[in-house]
Amino acid sequence: MVVARGDLQQLLDALTAQGYQVLGPRVRDGAIQYDELSSLADLPIGWTDRQDGGFYRLEKRDDEALFGYVVGPSSWKRFLHPPTVTLWRSRRTEEGFELVESPQDPPKYAFFGVRPCELHAISIQDRVFLQGPYVDPIYRSRRAGIFVVAVNCGQAGGTCFCTSMGTGPRARKGFDLALTELLGPERHEFVVEVGSPAGAEILAQVAHRPATPEDRARVAEIEAETSRQMGRQMETAGLKELLYTNLEHPRWEEVASRCLTCANCTMVCPTCFCTTVEDVTDLTGQEAERRRLWDSCFTMEFSYMHGGSVRSSARSRYRQWMTHKLATWQDQFDVIGCVGCGRCITWCPVGIDITQEVAAIRGEPVT
Amino acid sequence: MPTRRQRPKLAVWKFASCDGCQLSLLDCEDELLAVADAVEIAYFPEATRAVVRGPYDVSLVEGSITTPHDAERIRQVRKASRFLVTIGACATAGGIQALRNFQDVEEFITLVYAQPQYIETLERSTPIAEHVFVDFELRGCPINKMQLLEVVNAYLNGRKPNIPTYSVCLECKRQGNLCVMVAHGTPCLGPVTQAGCGALCPAYDRGCYACFGPQDSPNTGSLAHWWQTRLDVPRDDLVRAFRGFNAYAEPFRKESEAHEQ
Known part of the structure; x- marks a missing residue:
């Protein structure tokens, strides 16, 4: 189906009318970040992003594209797996203590503008939180009701490598509706693909026309053009074995000399899921609560056991992160933990590049 | 759990510093009554002239060691304290006044003071932990009052304070x-x-x-x-x-x- 630019607001209205809180990309503080959308006018219309290792800038486009950029620092993880959550509260009693219910009542979210790499990231977190022996009830309750409007990428960013990871630039599944923006001197339309009955129901409330063979051909062309623009690439063949057989490679020491162990890569990664818990009390010791916070394998305390940290060096922490993401993740979850979104490259304050680290360990020349 | 028949005695000490960190304790407006309820504020000249004699269960120490007198006094404070917590960048790192550690102090003294012979100072401004054993260091310039409350709270409840050391x-x-x-x-x-x-x-x-x-x-x-x-x-x-x-x-x-x- 095809929806005209002028009718797309109806999609947002239909979602709002069904009680969804619509979240999508907006310009905030000089970057594209996910936030509440009340109308299409909130989107970063006519903006694009220039990205490189440790570098991100917004720039004006010479058109009025709604989705003419890629991903910013925040991912949908923020909403499905929030940075801080109270797990439970308790109160002291005569006999011991009692738990105080803290009901989790997440809003009904519609994610508007989810990129194909991000859909894959969500499906990876689904495996981690929902499909293992221990289900995370917080993730489950937030994930259950979401409506996903995916957007296929019409251009790739400087640190993108989704084609290497097989996660984009076009969404194949995991959405209710998927949009491809068709933009030309004479036209501004969206090809809409329906991915679920809920998607069909919403689309029925939006003015649309059937897609022509030319429209479909244009969608395929856009996918091919975007694929050719990837700013980065990573060879994934034999990746697991490569890393398992190179645990003592001198490159780990080299990257450790640059790594700040600041944890930014893990915070922006849409699949990194580690958390820590801390217990807090009131001054009188009558009430206590346990909080869960995003944590990172780059902190010293992350691997603290009696007597000290197991991974006290930056070398061991970087190696842990990268081998987990690309190799042990496969043993653990049957999938590579990286979706090629490029966030860890862009948001590393010193531009450490996971694709270059892989290339270096392969023995390929790196810049 | 510890029973609390007697409130622990809290003391607040000052060395070379601007007072901003100990002021953080008074800044705990919403929580101050609860703090005063949970601990006996035994020595805190910035808040009250009333002094309860030591020894003290918890001493909060602000400021760095910059004079021979400081170096002697901190040993007395240590002796009088069961737990000694240093608060703020002066106490934990020497503070902004440690800039002199990179220069010649004698030169400063002769330049600044008309009667330099009355000035008795050490060559370097140093953190408390260089002089006595410190049980816990709370960083910041100034410290974060919520972190200060957390340290007091953790002490009262016999648990480790949630004070992260990451970036x-x-x-x-x-x-x-x-x-x-x-x-x-x-x-x-x-x-x-x-x-x-x-x-x-x-x-x-x-x-x-x-x-x-x-x-x-x-x-x-x-x-x-x-x-x-x-x-x-x-x-x-x-x-x-x-x-x-x-x-x-x-x-x-x-x-x-x-x-x-």
Whole structure:
């Protein structure tokens, strides 16, 4: 189906009318970040992003594209797996203590503008939180009701490598509706693909026309053009074995000399899921609560056991992160933990590049 | 759980400092009554002239050691205290006054004072832990009052305080702050600085000034290299950046010295 630019607001209205809180990309503080959308006018219309290792800038486009950029620092993880959550509260009693219910009542979210790499990231977190022996009830309750409007990428960013990871630039599944923006001197339309009955129901409330063979051909062309623009690439063949057989490679020491162990890569990664818990009390010791916070394998305390940290060096922490993401993740979850979104490259304050680290360990020349 | 028939006695001591950190305790307006209920404020000249004799269960120590008299007095404080917690950059790193550690103090004295013979001072401003055993160091310039409450709270409840030693970046990212270094090209010390302030400056579009001192595994050399090569920060500015409130904290001291012409 095809929806005209002028009718797309109806999609947002239909979602709002069904009680969804619509979240999508907006310009905030000089970057594209996910936030509440009340109308299409909130989107970063006519903006694009220039990205490189440790570098991100917004720039004006010479058109009025709604989705003419890629991903910013925040991912949908923020909403499905929030940075801080109270797990439970308790109160002291005569006999011991009692738990105080803290009901989790997440809003009904519609994610508007989810990129194909991000859909894959969500499906990876689904495996981690929902499909293992221990289900995370917080993730489950937030994930259950979401409506996903995916957007296929019409251009790739400087640190993108989704084609290497097989996660984009076009969404194949995991959405209710998927949009491809068709933009030309004479036209501004969206090809809409329906991915679920809920998607069909919403689309029925939006003015649309059937897609022509030319429209479909244009969608395929856009996918091919975007694929050719990837700013980065990573060879994934034999990746697991490569890393398992190179645990003592001198490159780990080299990257450790640059790594700040600041944890930014893990915070922006849409699949990194580690958390820590801390217990807090009131001054009188009558009430206590346990909080869960995003944590990172780059902190010293992350691997603290009696007597000290197991991974006290930056070398061991970087190696842990990268081998987990690309190799042990496969043993653990049957999938590579990286979706090629490029966030860890862009948001590393010193531009450490996971694709270059892989290339270096392969023995390929790196810049 | 500890029974609390008697409230623990709390003392607040001052050495070379601006008073800002101990003021944080008085700034706990909403919580102050609860604190006063939970502990006996036994010695706190900034708040009250009433003094309860020691020994004290908990001593909060503000300020650095800068005179021979300080060096003697801190030993007395240690003797009178069961738990000794240092609060703020002066007490934990020597403070802004540790800038003199990089210069000749005699020269300052003769320049500043008309009667320099009355000035009795040490060559360096040093943290409390260089003189006596410290049970816990609470960083910051000034300290974060919520962290101070957390330390008191943890002590009262017999648990470890939740005071992380990782970088400011975790606070920024959890809060959803945009990275000012990557997105704006603003030099920021957050990646090498310990969390605790709630990423205050980056939240207002400024780079971090490292008020909370070095994080537990700071790679200052890599950050400085990036500032120089990508953000065009001159060497003099690099020296100044690392010579702030925590100038004499070892990783910062070494980094600033490495860039001194």
